[in-house]
Amino acid sequence: MCEKKAERVLLFYNPHSGNGLFKNNLDYIIDRFQTEGYQIVPIRAAKGRSIDDALSTMDVRKYRQIIAAGGDGTINICVNAMIRNNINLPLAIFPAGTANDFAYYFEIPSNIDGMIDIALGEHFTNADVGKVNDRHFINVAAMGALIDVSQKTDPNLKNTLGVMAYYLKAVTEVPNLRAHKVRLITPEETYDEEMYFMVVMNGISAGGFKRISPESEINDGLMDVILFRKMPIIELGPMLFNVIHGNHSKNKNVLTFKTNSLRIESDGDISTDIDGEKGEKLPLEFSLLHSRLRIFTEEDDI
Numbered sequence: 001m002c003e004k005k006a007e008r009v010l011l012f013y014n015p016h017s018g019n020g021l022f023k024n025n026l027d028y029i030i031d032r033f034q035t036e037g038y039q040i041v042p043i044r045a046a047k048g049r050s051i052d053d054a055l056s057t058m059d060v061r062k063y064r065q066i067i068a069a070g071g072d073g074t075i076n077i078c079v080n081a082m083i084r085n086n087i088n089l090p091l092a093i094f095p096a097g098t099a100n101d102f103a104y105y106f107e108i109p110s111n112i113d114g115m116i117d118i119a120l121g122e123h124f125t126n127a128d129v130g131k132v133n134d135r136h137f138i139n140v141a142a143m144g145a146l147i148d149v150s151q152k153t154d155p156n157l158k159n160t161l162g163v164m165a166y167y168l169k170a171v172t173e174v175p176n177l178r179a180h181k182v183r184l185i186t187p188e189e190t191y192d193e194e195m196y197f198m199v200v201m202n203g204i205s206a207g208g209f210k211r212i213s214p215e216s217e218i219n220d221g222l223m224d225v226i227l228f229r230k231m232p233i234i235e236l237g238p239m240l241f242n243v244i245h246g247n248h249s250k251n252k253n254v255l256t257f258k259t260n261s262l263r264i265e266s267d268g269d270i271s272t273d274i275d276g277e278k279g280e281k282l283p284l285e286f287s288l289l290h291s292r293l294r295i296f297t298e299e300d301d302i
Contacts, residue, residue, distance in 0.1 A: 003285045007064045007245015009038045010054065010089075012078045012094070013293075014045040014070030022069045022096035022264035025112045032116050039065060043058065045074055055085040065296070067119060072139055076275035079129060079293065080136050092119035092296040103138045104204040104210065105218055106297045110135075123300045126219045126291035128201045133280045138293075140206040141279060141286070143264070143272040144228075145177045179230035180270050185263040191227075193255060198227040201285055207276075211246025215258075222288040225262065227255040262286040 015023045022029075032041045041063075043054050066089050068078040081243040082091070095103035100241045106125060109115060157206060177196055184191040199206055201213035201224040231253040239273045242248035249256045264284040272279030299302065 006042050007038050008062050009033055009064055009067060010041050010043060010058070011067045012043045012045060012051055012074070013067075013180075014074040017070035017098075018097040022094060022112075027114060028112065033120070036120055043150045044094060045070060051078060051081040052084065053077060054082050055087050058085075058087065060087060060089060063089055065119065067090055067092040067094055069094035069096055070100050071095070071100060072275045073097070073277045075102055075137055076136075076277065079138055083136055083289070083292070084130065088294075090124060090294040090296060094119070097276075099205070099207055101203055101205045101207070102275075104205050105139075105216075106295055108203070108297075116197065118296050118298055121296060122296070123297050124294045125297045125301055127293040128202055128219055128221060129289040129292040129293050130200065130288060131287045132200070132222060132274060133285050135280060136273055136289070137202065137274045139203040139275055140199050141272065141274050141284075142197070142199045142203050142206065143270050143284075144180060144195060145234040145271075177233070179189075180266055180268050182227075182270070184225070184227070185265070186257070186259040187261055187270075188259060189257075191255065193227055195227050196230055198225065200225050209243055212243060212248075214246040215249075219291050221288060222258040222260055223262065223288060224255050225259060229253045229255065229272065260288055 011029070013022060013026070020219045043050055045051070045059060066078065066082065066087070068075045068091060074097065079091070082089075092115075093103045093106065093108050095108055095110060108118065127138070130140045132139060179194045179196055181194050182198075183190075184193065187265050199212065202218055203215050204211065204213050204216045206212050213224045228239070235253060239248060239251050239253055242251050263286070264282060266282050270282055272281070272284070274280070
């Protein structure tokens with residue numbers, strides 16, 4: 001009688017994310033899973049098609065799950081590869097980035113043992129995946145004057161100071177704020193606006209702002225759109241205070257709505273961002289894959 005092979009777990013990890021917490025515990029992670037009878041198959045995030053190559057040849061019957069270890073950008077790469085290759089295995093998240101906004105929604109702990117305990121468990125929450133043009137996003141697609149903050153922030157500074165690095169960079173960009181005219185087209189309504197910045201949210205936090213979209217539900221089949229209108233500089237401070245406390249939807253300078261389909265047009269060149277990485281050029285076509293992911297969580301259906 002043939003001995004049953006240990007089930008496999010594909011581990012997609014970014015060794016450069018965050019402060020090295022994950023990389024320093026890699027052997028411990030392998031040991032914990034091996035003790036439970038699971039063979040870790042590690043895939044190191046790097047330039048090229050490593051994750052696509054692994055998934056395109058994967059025999060899913062031999063795998064229990066996929067683990068994505070890193071920041072939101074690493075998880076984004078993993079999820080896009082899963083969708084391209086029609087992989088529907090459940091996904092465990094090991095947050096090891098700067099802000100870890102996607103993991104924040106599911107209340108994934110920041111300690112290694114907590115992450116592993118959840119990944120070895122049997123509790124799940126379904127999650128929508130956003131689509132913008134030909135790319136998918138897990139947490140947020142953003143556009144406007146403040147996008148350069150993320151893309152210009154020094155990676156070493158991000159690893160050292162974390163979210164505070166974004167805030168410090170944002171302060172230096174305020175004098176350069178420039179508004180953009182945009183048209184937002186939804187099945188329900190069309191909006192013509194002049195905005196500084198906007199986000200299309202799947203989760204509730206972005207860039208470390210924990211309550212930027214407090215009404216978001218990650219599996220409701222809807223995107224939450226938040227647009228910050230052009231305003232006098234003197235009104236930016238009170239508006240930022242509102243954002244920190246999650247009550248900015250009442251601010252006259254903020255437009256918010258939910259939709260399952262959105263087109264964004266503009267005559268100008270607007271910087272965009274998808275889960276912390278450089279995004280697509282306008283026009284942008286948004287849609288949703290409802291409950292596309294099954295995420296390991298501490299309890300079922302957060």
